[in-house]
Amino acid sequence: MMTAAAAFLFLACVTVPAHADATVTEGKVGLSVKGKGLSVKRAGGWMDGHGTGVRGRLYTVYRGERTDITRWKDATPVTAGRTRFSSVDWNLEGRGFRDGTWLCIQFNRADGTPCAKIHR
Template sequence: MTTHRMITLAAAVLALVGVAGPAHADADVTDGRVSLTVHGHGVRVDRVDGWLTGRHPGARARLYTVYQGSRTDLTAWKRARVRSAGRQRIMQATWTPHRRLPQGAWLCVQYDGADGDPCARIHR
């Protein structure tokens, strides 16, 4: 089984069980119409994409972490861009934090006015 297929399968299982997934290297997590894609190595996060299904002019997104019960905003609100995927319109926001997060922290994306805040657990 390829790595991409394994990640896709893991994300599907996690979507059935909950809205969190591991991000030791890469992770794809979906909660409702909001998705989170994390790229990195170990506890270092190099790129994060937040996706919102549908066209939502003026949609804004931000990243936050949850560690030891405390929520911390990692970024300010950022305006998302409209992307096309065939006939489907999606909103995308991208960040390149290039930073290390604490072992066991949860990295989450939030879209203003959208239900669902998917999170990925950061670990080695």
């Protein structure tokens, strides 16, 4: 039986074009984006393993310019069978983005920074 984290890892790839709807992993970090068109309702991510002080934040990259769109947020440790990960998510309430914007996640305890391209 596949756990939620294993299912995310099964869909692994570095970057994915999306209509504001994508699941992406890079190394030990994953990003999930839910929305429609150029509007994002929810975004969040996970990092393999538990730890104290694990925090995540979202940022965008548009035409080479990086902009933080959330502050650092404490991650919640999750255990599903033998799988352990730290999870964080945000309700973006249908926030709109420009066509071609990359939405990315960063954790303070991991190197991976997966991104999903928001496009029409």
